[in-house]
Amino acid sequence: MRLKIAAAAALILAALPFAASADGEVNIYSYRQAYLINPLLKAFEKETGIETNVVFAKNGLAERLEREGRNSPADVVMTVDISRINELVERDLVASVRSDTLEKNIPENLRHPDGKWFALTTRGRLIYTSKDRVKAGEITTYEELADPKWKGRICTRSGKHPYNIALISSMIAHHGLEETEQWLRGLKANLARKPQGADRDQIKAIAEGVCDVSIGNSYYYGNMLQDENERPIAEQVRLVFPNADGRGTHINISGIALTKSAPNRDNAIKLMEFLSSPEAQRIYAEANTEYPANPAVKPSGLVASWGEIHPDALPLQTIAAHRDEAVKLVDRVDFDG
Incomplete structure (x- = not known):
């Protein structure tokens, strides 16, 4: 198993070594930094045997998906805020996901009403x-x-x-x-x-x-x-x-969305479900002192020491x-x- 990580986003964006229809893979476009998601992806690979391939970038992923169209190798996009993930929705670049696991793990106000994105941390x-x-x-x-x-x-x-x-x-x-x-x-x-x-x-x-x-x-x-x-x-x-x-x-999120072109749709949904699980939520939230999106998972000790947060209940959408x-x-x- 291996995790393909970009040392420089510009270089990776210029030449992407994804095999769009390879078995046992899931391809990720990510605005989140490598140090935050690598531990999660390694845990996912260990649990499922599915290989993860990643493009890291600071911007431009929506434009890239538009250029690639139906031939895009990307299965999911991981974002750092609601604005970027909503941009994917507005450009019609993401697909709806219906998953009992995701709907159980992620509260209604922290996911798109049609399942076009799901929060992972807040x-x-x-x-x-x-x-x-x-x-x-x-x-x-x-x-x-x-x-x-x-x-x-x-x-x-x-x-x-x-x-x-x-x-x-x-x-x-x-x-x-x-x-x-x-x-x-x-x-x-x-x-x-x-x-x-x-x-x-x-x-x-x-x-x-x-x-x-x-x-x-x-x-x-x-x-x-x-x-x-x-x-x-x-x-x-x-x-x-x-x-x-x-x-x-007011809270913001990091989130994930399934692309409309996803060549590895089933594996992508498995990744989304895994990232909403208590195990992954603990890893993810602790890595960046964020709050878990899954309400069954408590904040890390440092975050909890600041006192309880009372989030605005208004749906992020x-x-x-x-x-x-x-x-x-x-x-x-x-x-x-």
């Missing part, structure tokens, strides 16, 4: 605050990010990043477009600097005193705590689970439906300008 889009300059409980909701009291005190990555687009989409779903626009303008007015960097950089900015509050995914904080060099930085930040006492904290509005809204308020 993460909260949280608020980070300075332990020194922001009191516990001083900010508890996303809505409060627009409060003028935070003027010049908030940092964030680009508003156009899929993680922020998903958050803005959820605000539209809950409050409507007009109210969300007012909120986004208020948030922009409170920024300490032009949106930049990634979520880890916002934690670093708080530690450096550039800002007091930021927005970020929960697992970045966990990853920094597990890094000897970054732990002292992360320890200067407090996690806030926004709207925990109301509608719940409902949130994803507002993506285009969110993108246009970010441009209209010139959020990154």
Whole structure:
């Protein structure tokens, strides 16, 4: 058995050594990094004897599937957020899956209503605050990010990043477009600097005193705590689970979808079912300090130590439906300008 792994996504995308109809294989296009999914795939190979072949890429997989059409060797696509997986649905690149196992393991709000995608892990889009300059409980909701009291005190990555687009989409779903626009303008007015960097950089900015509050995914904080060099930085930040006492904290997902062209459909569904199993969910969630999508599996010790998360129960497909509005809204308020 072997796992074909791309050392450089660009090279792999240029020449893919898949045999589209080989027996005993499943071919994977993945936005998730190799270190996160390799342990899962090795466990799957050991349990089933089915060989896994992988293409890793940061972007462009939807376009690649469109170019390849019915001749695509890809059986499944693994994604890092709801925006990218919904793009596959909108471009009609994925097929519906009806599986009692998947429907039992993955809650209804964490899967497409027609089985066109399934969540594998979840993460909260949280608020980070300075332990020194922001009191516990001083900010508890996303809505409060627009409060003028935070003027010049908030940092964030680009508003156009899929993680922020998903958050803005959820605000539209809950409050409507007009109210969300007012909120986004208020948030922009409170920024300490032009949106930049990634979520880890916002934690670093708080530690450096550039800002007091930021927005970020929960697992970045966990990853920094597990890094000897970054732990002292992360320890200067407090996690806030926004709207925990109301509608719940916005969550995003990593997910998986079956391609319409899947040459190894049966093996692909076996992989999807395996990844939803308690065994795989524990491996997957612990690898990146995420929350298991399968409610029967508890979060890892580190993640559990942060306290219980109360996720927004709104179906992610409902949130994803507002993506285009969110993108246009970010441009209209010139959020990154």
